[in-house]
Amino acid sequence: MNGEKALIIHQLHKTYAGDVIALKQVDLEVEKGDFFALLGPNGAGKSTLIGILSSLVNKTSGQVHVFGHDIDKHPAAVRKMIGLVPQEFNFNVFESVANIVMTSAGYHGIKRSVAAERTERYLKLLDLWDKRSAAARTLSGGMKRRLMIARALVHEPGLLILDEPTAGVDIEIRRSMWDFLRKLNEEEGKTIILTTHYLEEAESLCRNVAVINHGEIIEQGSVARLLSRAMTQTFVFDIEQPAKATGHQALGDGIQLKFMDDQLEAEIPTGVPLDSVLDFLRKENIQVNSMRAKSNRLETFFLQLVDQD
């Protein structure tokens, strides 16, 4: 038994028909109560990994333990503990919202009276109660995503797995989903694993992260530790008038400036203060209208990792 770990993956390997290798001897551990991000470009193996955890994909070899239960020896116990929110909508679009959640509860052996209470609770929490009698096909994209979250929670799993949960939803809904997931993790102690293309999402929500590429885990650790290893960060300054200088200019301490018409990009190594860039702007009489980070730090680090790989 590995009681303290929500998930232990050891030497997990998956080869699809045609000798396509999706996962290569993957090792991964997720602590109980963690908020964990699995990052990787398209085709990296994220969905295959999640598919194996949730019994939708047969593994080729390796071991998986969920809250101490072996996925081969106790598949039913593992499935009880996992709630899956897949990337694509996978419910009967002709069913009503409440029936979809109730049916999922039934598959988990939850009696109808209890299932009805939980359905009401989660549909209310996810702002779908008013839509309970509507056919799922009539919901907006954001509502459909929230419906899949309600369905994944109705059997009250210890581990919630979300595969790109906010793909295609607008910013307002994305933020409200973030708040909801944060509460689930902090107040109810649910272990959450999510894959996402929005690295801001991982940086904002997650404590630990693994980066997967070409079926291999190429980096794993706390978000804070990975960010400290990010080598550079790029800032964009919107300037009042085009600068006299053009092209690239080095500023010392490894700072690189890139001049464009009404913008200046400053690439600054981690740990180097912005002061020398601000001093330079003052000295050159360059008036700055606004400033922003070009990409978030995790994104920069992620791209560096994937490029190296």
Place this chain on the structure above:
Amino acid sequence: MLALNLTAFRTIVRKEIRRFMRIWVQTITPPAINALLYLVIFGGLIGSRISEMGGVSYLTFIMPGIIMMGIIMNSYANVSSSFFSGKFQRSIEEMLVSPVSNLTILLGFITGGVCRGLLVGFIVAVVALGFTQTVPAHPLITLLVATMASVVFSLGGLINAVLARSFDDISIIPNFVLTPLTYLGGIFFSIELLSGFWQAIAKLNPILYMINGFRFGILGSSDIPLLHTFVVLLLFILFLGSIAMRMLSTGKGIKG
């Protein structure tokens, strides 16, 4: 685990019944209309020019076969279309990620198919009562043969749906295998009309045994000994059931 699977079983059956009742115009009414047409045209119009068959009027003779045809076709169609729609919409994944056992999934879908098959059979029987006031001679045998035949074709529908990759694939078997075998299975004629060679060929058709077993239940007479009907039904249930269980266990056609 037993309690979990009982609840899950009830959930699957409820979902299946809800599905075919929601689209009753497509699932329940066409077989009733078909039966009405068969009885009017073959039984009433043409049948009135035929004296007797199997010792009863032609209309009475064809009635059990027409009911059985409804049961067979609808049991098959219910499971094949429901399971394949689940694959197509990926809603089958809801079941696969849950702790419900493969046997429960199989029994749930088969029971759904049997419910629709028997409901259609009942409706067709009610329609037939308007033409011939025949009361089943052996009600329990009638019900048992109908239920077992419905199980056989529900299993066939599930296997077809697991192997199918498109909606076309689930219409091939009903159109090119089931319909010809059903028509050649003695709905409209007694195999005693056939020569020895063709009788031997006809006896290779498993549907012949089901229709004749059902006819025995209703009319009290049949071309085939009742024991043969039950042996064929049982063998098919065991054979198709083990194939279906194997498919669900390996995830062939369902899992990645």
